[in-house]
Amino acid sequence: MRLSNLLAPTLRETPAEAEIASHQLMLRAGLMRKVAAGIYTFLPLGHRAVSNVERIIREEMDRAGAQELRLPIVQPAELWEETGRWAAYGEEMWRVKDRHGRLFCLGPTHEEIVTDLVRNEVSSYRQLPINLYQIQFKYRDEIRPRFGVMRAREFVMKDAYSFHRDEASLHETYARMYEAYWRIFTRCGLDFRPVLADSGAIGGSYTHEFCALADAGEAALVHCDACGYAANVERAEAAPAEPRPAGATPPGPAERVATPGVRSIPELAAFLGVEAQETAKTLFFWSIHGDGRQELLAVLVRGDRDVNEVKLKNHLGALHVQMAGADEVREKCGVPVGFAGPVGLKGVRLLADVEVMAAPALVVGANAEDAHLRNVQPGRDFSPGAVLDLRLVGPGDACPECGAPLQGRRGIEVGQVFMLGTKYSEAMGATFLDEHGQARPVIMGCYGIGVTRTVAAVIEQHHDADGIVWPASVAPYQAVVVPVNVQEEAQRRAAEDIYRGLQAAGVEAVLDDRDERPGVKFKDADLVGFPFRVTVGKTLAEGQVEVTDRRTRETRRVPLPEAAAAVRERLAAALAGLDPDRRPFTPWSASPAERATAGARERV
Numbered sequence: 001m002r003l004s005n006l007l008a009p010t011l012r013e014t015p016a017e018a019e020i021a022s023h024q025l026m027l028r029a030g031l032m033r034k035v036a037a038g039i040y041t042f043l044p045l046g047h048r049a050v051s052n053v054e055r056i057i058r059e060e061m062d063r064a065g066a067q068e069l070r071l072p073i074v075q076p077a078e079l080w081e082e083t084g085r086w087a088a089y090g091e092e093m094w095r096v097k098d099r100h101g102r103l104f105c106l107g108p109t110h111e112e113i114v115t116d117l118v119r120n121e122v123s124s125y126r127q128l129p130i131n132l133y134q135i136q137f138k139y140r141d142e143i144r145p146r147f148g149v150m151r152a153r154e155f156v157m158k159d160a161y162s163f164h165r166d167e168a169s170l171h172e173t174y175a176r177m178y179e180a181y182w183r184i185f186t187r188c189g190l191d192f193r194p195v196l197a198d199s200g201a202i203g204g205s206y207t208h209e210f211c212a213l214a215d216a217g218e219a220a221l222v223h224c225d226a227c228g229y230a231a232n233v234e235r236a237e238a239a240p241a242e243p244r245p246a247g248a249t250p251p252g253p254a255e256r257v258a259t260p261g262v263r264s265i266p267e268l269a270a271f272l273g274v275e276a277q278e279t280a281k282t283l284f285f286w287s288i289h290g291d292g293r294q295e296l297l298a299v300l301v302r303g304d305r306d307v308n309e310v311k312l313k314n315h316l317g318a319l320h321v322q323m324a325g326a327d328e329v330r331e332k333c334g335v336p337v338g339f340a341g342p343v344g345l346k347g348v349r350l351l352a353d354v355e356v357m358a359a360p361a362l363v364v365g366a367n368a369e370d371a372h373l374r375n376v377q378p379g380r381d382f383s384p385g386a387v388l389d390l391r392l393v394g395p396g397d398a399c400p401e402c403g404a405p406l407q408g409r410r411g412i413e414v415g416q417v418f419m420l421g422t423k424y425s426e427a428m429g430a431t432f433l434d435e436h437g438q439a440r441p442v443i444m445g446c447y448g449i450g451v452t453r454t455v456a457a458v459i460e461q462h463h464d465a466d467g468i469v470w471p472a473s474v475a476p477y478q479a480v481v482v483p484v485n486v487q488e489e490a491q492r493r494a495a496e497d498i499y500r501g502l503q504a505a506g507v508e509a510v511l512d513d514r515d516e517r518p519g520v521k522f523k524d525a526d527l528v529g530f531p532f533r534v535t536v537g538k539t540l541a542e543g544q545v546e547v548t549d550r551r552t553r554e555t556r557r558v559p560l561p562e563a564a565a566a567v568r569e570r571l572a573a574a575l576a577g578l579d580p581d582r583r584p585f586t587p588w589s590a591s592p593a594e595r596a597t598a599g600a601r602e603r604v
């Protein structure tokens, strides 16, 4: 391809709408343009990068025994009604009507469609297992699309669905997909981590997210360098609380103290001269359920902790939970938020974090304006309806596996593997006949990769002040040939020769044949991020050209006839650096007992 003919409009200025590096660079390097909020056109360079990620995914999915198919984007409401998700999915689902008034959605995911296919076409255990995948647009009507394709309303996804006769078969495929994902993201040049995650709206019992580590990421992760435990903070379990020392003198009776205007935990701790961890806070949430039921709940955590709303939601089996307003709390329980506490609290179910119950004595709200209680002993002075792990785990907390301090990172969720179980097959009647002629629901797994998001994550990790620094595997083109002055016949001819030589050597190359100043050409080459640049300039008089590595900035002079071979050699070395066969891999393996429970943990 000749740059004079390529639609690759680069921008010198950073567009104001773009907050993070990948979004800015995808616009500046001419990879994409916005059409509407969260909806983009991919220009030729962007399309090529996306296609490269798709190719890597296809190769690894096929290698892992999955079969590609293509499911429809437009999906009838009836199928979603069978699983209850037409109502449950909420505003994010992009709903459309046909001319007859029939309801459809633009697929946000494809469990219903693929389960429908399998219930119609698969009837015997002999046809199992199968693993079906597609690479296609997905639609989610995000309330706040942002960060370019990172959180878009239309995006490309690879989604795979596996069907099994038993759990052992599901675990085998899960392990295979786990490895395929590890290979895919390694080949894409990403620094990533598989982490335990919450299974969210998809349902199911066990799941890992593959997160590309990046400060711009929306996922908060914790990991343990000592034992390898890694989890999304939504999912991270708290280490068991230190038990209350046996034989310790119990505190004196609970005592009311005046705390005028003291509402926050830091204010309270300072006012009474105690540590925040010697206090507990009572927070109020509404839990909203699929059947429309709503319940007000009080949740007690230590003063220095936060409630993990995902743990709370999962415990309650709720669609979601949200903080209750002060007026609602006053109306239902008659207590002022800020001075609420567990002692004598009425009109609401109380849930307490395990750590609170292990505390010897606490300061809590007195359920009256401007007052707190101290010397409150959990179990003696109040008894919650349930005690469970409810707190948000963060950096510095003890690892639930080994007790070492956890580290915190941010990550971009680029892939996720789920064990779904029989949630969809039971709801939709997808059964098979086992070897005894018995009908049983098929057991499912599903496996997603955000393809366009992966491209953004690659840029987020691979850029510098001048532009994108593509890994050779994902780069839209692997090399650019730049004649410094196309008016000079010798340079122009030499550049043409090298360009053809690169193509003959199997290197995807572009020729910058534009009649532009060298500074403009070099700036564009750096911005777009071609891994290798061959510069044909004044050294040509000595029969030499320059080969520059975009990543290291190293420039070497090579004789003109050897230019293409030199690039091919360096490219091969760069690709070898991304070869998953040359990197150590820790396979997914949890004990059968662990695998069977939502509380299972994984060493990665």
Ligand SMILES: [Zn+2]
Pocket: 224, 225, 226, 227, 228, 229, 399, 400, 401, 402, 403, 404
């Ligand atoms: Zn650990």
